[in-house]
Amino acid sequence: MSILIYADSNNGTLTKNAFEAANYGGQLAKSTGKNAVALVLGSASGLEELGNYGITKVLHFADAGLDSFDPQKISAVVAEAAKSEGADTIIFAHDYTGKSVAPRLSAKLDAGLVSGAIALPNGNTVKKAVFSGKAFAEIEITTATKIISVLPNALDKVVTGGSAEVVSFSCEIPSTGLKVKEVRKESTELSLTEADIVVSAGRGLKGPENWGMIEELAKVLGAATACSRPVADIGWRPHHEHVGQTGLAIRPNLYFAIGISGAIQHLAGVNGSKVIVVINTDAEAPFFKAADYGIVGDAFEVVPKLIEAIKSL
Amino acid sequence: MKILVCISKAPDTTAKITFTENNTKFNENGVQFIVNPYDEWYALVRGLELKEANGGTVTVLNVGKADNDPVIRKALAIGADDAVRIDADTVDALYVAKQIANYAKSEGYDMVLCGKETIDYNGSQVAGMVAELMNAPYVSLASKLDVNGNTATIEREIEGGVEVVEVATPFVLSAAKGMAEARIPNMRGIMAARSKPLNVVAAIDASNSTVVKGFSLPPAKSGCKMIDADNVAELVNLLHNEAKVI
Numbered sequence A: 001m002s003i004l005i006y007a008d009s010n011n012g013t014l015t016k017n018a019f020e021a022a023n024y025g026g027q028l029a030k031s032t033g034k035n036a037v038a039l040v041l042g043s044a045s046g047l048e049e050l051g052n053y054g055i056t057k058v059l060h061f062a063d064a065g066l067d068s069f070d071p072q073k074i075s076a077v078v079a080e081a082a083k084s085e086g087a088d089t090i091i092f093a094h095d096y097t098g099k100s101v102a103p104r105l106s107a108k109l110d111a112g113l114v115s116g117a118i119a120l121p122n123g124n125t126v127k128k129a130v131f132s133g134k135a136f137a138e139i140e141i142t143t144a145t146k147i148i149s150v151l152p153n154a155l156d157k158v159v160t161g162g163s164a165e166v167v168s169f170s171c172e173i174p175s176t177g178l179k180v181k182e183v184r185k186e187s188t189e190l191s192l193t194e195a196d197i198v199v200s201a202g203r204g205l206k207g208p209e210n211w212g213m214i215e216e217l218a219k220v221l222g223a224a225t226a227c228s229r230p231v232a233d234i235g236w237r238p239h240h241e242h243v244g245q246t247g248l249a250i251r252p253n254l255y256f257a258i259g260i261s262g263a264i265q266h267l268a269g270v271n272g273s274k275v276i277v278v279i280n281t282d283a284e285a286p287f288f289k290a291a292d293y294g295i296v297g298d299a300f301e302v303v304p305k306l307i308e309a310i311k312s313l
Numbered sequence B: 001m002k003i004l005v006c007i008s009k010a011p012d013t014t015a016k017i018t019f020t021e022n023n024t025k026f027n028e029n030g031v032q033f034i035v036n037p038y039d040e041w042y043a044l045v046r047g048l049e050l051k052e053a054n055g056g057t058v059t060v061l062n063v064g065k066a067d068n069d070p071v072i073r074k075a076l077a078i079g080a081d082d083a084v085r086i087d088a089d090t091v092d093a094l095y096v097a098k099q100i101a102n103y104a105k106s107e108g109y110d111m112v113l114c115g116k117e118t119i120d121y122n123g124s125q126v127a128g129m130v131a132e133l134m135n136a137p138y139v140s141l142a143s144k145l146d147v148n149g150n151t152a153t154i155e156r157e158i159e160g161g162v163e164v165v166e167v168a169t170p171f172v173l174s175a176a177k178g179m180a181e182a183r184i185p186n187m188r189g190i191m192a193a194r195s196k197p198l199n200v201v202a203a204i205d206a207s208n209s210t211v212v213k214g215f216s217l218p219p220a221k222s223g224c225k226m227i228d229a230d231n232v233a234e235l236v237n238l239l240h241n242e243a244k245v246i
């Protein structure tokens, strides 16, 4: 038996989330005595590196012609690969790709899916966050074939240091009714869901003209920037920075909340962060209850000092 | 244009989350229920805009029991023409998807619009499953939808950017922020909703593939360490040496 891991690539290199999925699949394979096999579609290099996380074999479908994204095609290829490897468990990262492909595959194979897993399975039961991070559920998959998508940054990496054998793979790809017309990459900014550190600011900043110091703080930390919902709604910041229950859910190692009150809907999207720092003028702001470190103070005074202190680290 | 919008019932975003029956059931006591925000704000409203521009009908579909009817009426108040409730206990996403796909196939919709995820299970599952079961194209996390005859042009979020795709009808889409601006139902809509058809249809036999074994709440934070605003360097020191995150 084997475990198949879908390892996504972008512009010819494996994504950070591909390694997250490999890490999960590799650890699961080790504890269940199965083989961890990764599947990579499209031209990509550095595939042996997956061996670092317990992957023993990489199926590489180099000329899949799938450099543009069609979940219908990808799920068909993953199904074929799972069949040829005798995989009873299929792992995705719970990212844009995983969210599109895993459900299709689940319906195709009539295989139970737990999306957004935050821990390795206990037998057939998988833990995930529910109610937008306000609770956890233990969900048992009752079908023979199981699909799990892993929430990024949920599991510590275990580096096994092996090397993976890369073999080529191909199968027939169905034609579909979807055509990609255009791909617009959003500059080179760090992707919010992949960032280890996120600097986020809210209505307390008073206006869009005051985001310079937020961007500078993010820059000295190598962080991505985010914002609260009203800030995106009024147009101070782009919509893709909106985090929370109705925006992006993120789980960075470090989250700075600057001039954000900490409404329950905001917390829902960020409470999976490992460490939370809150800077707010109001000592009673609810965010302090969810924080690890707090400063009661004016962002316009504290943030510039913070930037200086980090620079001199 | 025949548009089907799938709506789910979800606890209000401010609801206190607790569990009963030895932590195996969500405690609905005192909880207010709403139309899942992504379904309402984006999928339903964009469906209505398309209908207003091109003619046609917007039907909302919910899989659930009769206690979902007030939430379904809210979608009618916002402007859907009629509603269908497939009478079933929702066991899991695949079960729900099988119900939706079976109904949608038999009725010949041009498009099936869903929200990108529900705010209770956060699965992001149903729409993709419906697409596969209908053997239709699926565009996930869509932020823009335009339809011209039998062709839809859709913008979707992908890793680090946006992709513009073209699909032929019928297709399935999951809607994310950007698709439309939320609408607030007015008095006339609320009155009209009372007399709009809400048809209850029987569920088909379908198996489930997952079972919820239990719930738990996150451990409380051990407390926030306060640092003086005049001593910002101390925060940096703690993040570097204690938390080891910078």
Ligand SMILES: Cc1cc2nc3c(=O)[nH]c(=O)nc-3n(C[C@H](O)[C@H](O)[C@H](O)COP(=O)(O)OP(=O)(O)OC[C@H]3O[C@@H](n4cnc5c(N)ncnc54)[C@H](O)[C@@H]3O)c2cc1C
Pocket (backbone or CB within 6 Å): A201, A202, A203, A204, A205, A227, A228, A229, A230, A231, A242, A243, A244, A245, A246, A247, A258, A259, A260, A261, A262, A263, A264, A265, A266, A269, A279, A280, A281, A282, A285, A297, A298, A299, A300, B013, B037
């Ligand atoms: C259905 C629903 C869904 C929602 N989803 C989301 C969501 O996904 N994400 C989200 O963020 N919100 C969401 N909200 C909105 C949420 O309820 C709050 O209104 C919002 O998060 C508040 O944003 P804020 O903290 O930036 O602004 P405010 O609540 O106005 O808070 C501003 C904060 O800045 C502080 N401040 C002021 N001046 C300074 C200064 N000079 N220095 C430091 N601090 C200062 C104030 O003390 C205050 O705490 C949702 C609401 C609803 C009803």
